[in-house]
Amino acid sequence: GENVEQHPSTLSVQEGDSAVIKCTYSDSASNYFPWYKQELGKRPQLIIDIRSNVGEKKDQRIAVTLNKTAKHFSLHITETQPEDSAVYFCAASRHTGNQFYFGTGTSLTVIP
Amino acid sequence: GAVVSQHPSRVICKSGTSVKIECRSLDFQATTMFWYRQFPKQSLMLMATSNEGSKATYEQGVEKDKFLINHASLTLSTLTVTSAHPEDSSFYICSARQLAGGFETQYFGPGTRLLVL
Numbered sequence: 472g473e474n475v476e477q478h479p480s481t482l483s484v485q486e487g488d489s490a491v492i493k494c495t496y497s498d499s500a501s502n503y504f505p506w507y508k509q510e511l512g513k514r515p516q517l518i519i520d521i522r523s524n525v526g527e528k529k530d531q532r533i534a535v536t537l538n539k540t541a542k543h544f545s546l547h548i549t550e551t552q553p554e555d556s557a558v559y560f561c562a563a564s565r566h567t568g569n570q571f572y573f574g575t576g577t578s579l580t581v582i583p
Numbered sequence: 584g585a586v587v588s589q590h591p592s593r594v595i596c597k598s599g600t601s602v603k604i605e606c607r608s609l610d611f612q613a614t615t616m617f618w619y620r621q622f623p624k625q626s627l628m629l630m631a632t633s634n635e636g637s638k639a640t641y642e643q644g645v646e647k648d649k650f651l652i653n654h655a656s657l658t659l660s661t662l663t664v665t666s667a668h669p670e671d672s673s674f675y676i677c678s679a680r681q682l683a684g685g686f687e688t689q690y691f692g693p694g695t696r697l698l699v700l
Contacts, residue, residue, distance in 0.1 A: 503686070503687075503688075505688060505689075507691075512674075512694075512696075513693065513694070514676060514691040514692060514693045514694055515627070515676070515691045516691075517688060517689075517690065520688065522686070560626060560627065570617065570629055570632060571617075571629075571689055573626050573627045573629075574626065575625075575626045576625070576626045578624075
């Protein structure tokens with residue numbers, strides 16, 4: 472089955488700086504990679520996703536890059552704000568209906 | 584995005600009782616829903632995949648007789664924790680799979696915090 476690894480487990484950045492979270496996956500058949508943001512006690516919210524037919528996707532301050540050859544994908548948050556503080560999860564899936572395999576999460580703290 | 588509700592949001596029960604948690608997709612039909620368990624400061628652990636009209640598929644190590652799943656309609660799946668014990672205390676989250684534009688993604692419910700005394 473798929474194995475998703477996520478690093479770092481914790482990340483602290485100064486407000487305004489950039490944050491990068493990296494994930495690797497093992498199943499070359501995975502072709503859908505969503506990122507979720509989870510605030511304490513709340514549900515995970517989809518913030519951005521990427522499919523294997525593209526290498527990069529951007530949505531305002533958030534971007535995701537995908538390297539299929541190396542089997543890794545990354546989340547980039549620029550101009551971080553305190554409200555970006557949360558736990559971020561990556562996931563990998565085959566979008567034919569299979570389950571999502573989640574990374575272990577990264578706790579991001581943005582220091583004002 | 585799509586809306587998924589979950590009820591109750593919080594439940595406290597005595598050891599030995601059963602607890603039912605409902606997961607509903609409010610604005611779309613979901614043939615597949617997923618049930619996760621999340622311990623504090625940990626990732627989402629998939630417990631089972633719930634398929635409308637058929638038996639759920641359980642992950643290794645999850646007792647199907649203890650965690651009963653029923654997906655009776657395209658908008659509702661239920662998880663029943665039978666004979667709950669303190670070690671079952673956790674945050675249970677469901678998600679519903681939506682197909683849109685030829686692609687699928689998952690939307691999560693708000694979660695149910697279960698405390699077994």
